[in-house]
Amino acid sequence: MTEKPKIALYWCSSCGGCEESVIDLAEDLLTVAAAVDIVFWPVALDFKYKDVVAMNDGEITATLINGAIRTGEQEHMAKIMRKKSKLLIAHGSCAHLGGVVGLANFYQREDLLSRLYQEVPTTNNPQGILPQHETIESGRKIKLPDIHDTVKALDQVVEVDYYIPGCPPTPELIKEAMMMVLENRLPPRGTVLAGKKALCDTCPRIDSKPDKLRIKKFKRIYETEWDPEKCFLDEGIICLGPATRGGCNARCINANMPCRGCFGPTDNVRDQGAKSSSFLASIIDVTDKEALKKTADSIPDPGGLFYRYGLASSILKGKLTPKSS
Amino acid sequence: MIGFEPKIIGFLCNWCSYEGADAAGRARKAYPAGLRVVRVMCSGRVDSQFILEAFKEGADGVMILGCHPGDCHYKEGNLQMLKRYVILKRVLSQFGIEEDRLKLDWISAGEGDKFVKIVCEMTERMRQLGPLPR
Ligand code: SF4
Numbered sequence: 001m002t003e004k005p006k007i008a009l010y011w012c013s014s015c016g017g018c019e020e021s022v023i024d025l026a027e028d029l030l031t032v033a034a035a036v037d038i039v040f041w042p043v044a045l046d047f048k049y050k051d052v053v054a055m056n057d058g059e060i061t062a063t064l065i066n067g068a069i070r071t072g073e074q075e076h077m078a079k080i081m082r083k084k085s086k087l088l089i090a091h092g093s094c095a096h097l098g099g100v101v102g103l104a105n106f107y108q109r110e111d112l113l114s115r116l117y118q119e120v121p122t123t124n125n126p127q128g129i130l131p132q133h134e135t136i137e138s139g140r141k142i143k144l145p146d147i148h149d150t151v152k153a154l155d156q157v158v159e160v161d162y163y164i165p166g167c168p169p170t171p172e173l174i175k176e177a178m179m180m181v182l183e184n185r186l187p188p189r190g191t192v193l194a195g196k197k198a199l200c201d202t203c204p205r206i207d208s209k210p211d212k213l214r215i216k217k218f219k220r221i222y223e224t225e226w227d228p229e230k231c232f233l234d235e236g237i238i239c240l241g242p243a244t245r246g247g248c249n250a251r252c253i254n255a256n257m258p259c260r261g262c263f264g265p266t267d268n269v270r271d272q273g274a275k276s277s278s279f280l281a282s283i284i285d286v287t288d289k290e291a292l293k294k295t296a297d298s299i300p301d302p303g304g305l306f307y308r309y310g311l312a313s314s315i316l317k318g319k320l321t322p323k324s325s
Numbered sequence: 326m327i328g329f330e331p332k333i334i335g336f337l338c339n340w341c342s343y344e345g346a347d348a349a350g351r352a353r354k355a356y357p358a359g360l361r362v363v364r365v366m367c368s369g370r371v372d373s374q375f376i377l378e379a380f381k382e383g384a385d386g387v388m389i390l391g392c393h394p395g396d397c398h399y400k401e402g403n404l405q406m407l408k409r410y411v412i413l414k415r416v417l418s419q420f421g422i423e424e425d426r427l428k429l430d431w432i433s434a435g436e437g438d439k440f441v442k443i444v445c446e447m448t449e450r451m452r453q454l455g456p457l458p459r
């Protein structure tokens with residue numbers, strides 16, 4: 001009997017949703033599982049780090065890593081998995097672009113730590129202790145993974161062969177990616193394994209999207225009721241479909257929610273946030289300075305909205321702050 | 326800050342502002358050497374990505390100069406830029422880039438003096454703000 005291809009799954013800074021998306025393969029998971037040997041999957045199966053470390057370089061056919069890189073341990077594991085795998089696949093928005101956790105790059109690490117461990121009202125930490133990389137407890141040194149200054153996408157620490165986008169990716173895309181690996185029909189290295197065009201192109205509401213959109217005020221969804229058949233933008237609700245890669249089956253739109261951009265930019269866009277802010281600007285129907293400012297102010301957190309999934313891999317990558325010496 | 330010469334990237338539209346800068350040159354007017362000019366066909370051509378790229382690559386400030394409203398060679402490219410600019414400024418502040426580091430203004434082909442004045446003011450303001458940290 002020939003050996004089955006070996007597959008590994010690993011998680012870094014993630015919420016667990018991408019792991020769940022693998023489980024969402026449902027019966028298909030059994031088909032995939034029967035065709036491969038899962039050699040490492042800490043969240044679901046009991047393997048040890050040393051099992052992977054003991055493997056030969058390139059022994060694993062493909063590893064799917066989800067989650068962004070924000071600790072030393074995650075970077076270390078990403079490097080090990082890279083070495084042991086023929087193909088390394090970034091699984092989900094966080095590994096692909098930095099994801100929601102990448103929004104931390106709008107703040108400094110110290111501010112985040114003090115906020116979380118000292119200031120949040122529900123925190124009970126009278127001594128104000130912050131997590132330390134190293135500490136001495138009863139004469140023994142204890143180490144925790146170090147937390148990096150910035151959150152990074154997977155390809156900012158190791159070479160990545162393919163990307164499965166989405167927060168989380170759809171089971172269909174994961175299955176298709178696995179089949180591409182197993183049937184040896186992968187596209188050129190570096191490809192994002194999803195749609196090529198913007199989401200609008202495959203949106204069920206595209207027919208109601210006017211050629212010339214004109215908006216005076218952006219409405220938030222709690223401020224308005226909208227026609228569930230019509231293009232969100234035409235209703236004055238921000239939808240990032242025009243600046244987002246398609247391939248998600250328009251699942252948010254089908255759930256009557258506007259797109260928030262989790263599939264990242266299309267191939268010819270470098271910075272999804274910049275593109276989103278430009279296309280929204282272009283549909284504003286006022287040019288008078290005061291009115292324009294009011295319209296712009298009707299987007300409360302533009303950075304957080306336009307860069308919700310891609311701040312870490314954007315042009316500026318996060319807040320520009322003086323380097324601490 | 327002493328000894329700090331700010332780097333400013335200026336995107337100048339071909340039809341009005343670049344001509345305006347030329348007029349300043351022909352009249353042998355002096356302006357700070359820290360301005361690097363990129364000629365574009367229209368201020369409306371200045372993609373937000375170009376601006377972010379300029380800041381990333383070392384600009385302390387970015388200026389976009391176009392034709393006065395109503396004078397755009399392509400009718401309303403400059404107004405498109407204006408709208409983009411107002412939104413982008415808010416995004417930039419979340420990146421820690423002060424509002425004044427991005428400037429949009431209108432210069433006609435005859436306004437060599439205004440061009441010099443704007444570049445001087447922008448340079449002075451960037452001197453006060455200091456280098457953009459990266
Ligand atoms: S803007 Fe949103 S709702 Fe409108 S067509 Fe595009 S994806 Fe669909």
Ligand code: SF4
Pocket residue numbers: 166167199244245248249250251252253258259260261262263264
């Ligand atoms: S509609 Fe947008 S946010 Fe929703 S799954 Fe698709 S790409 Fe992601």
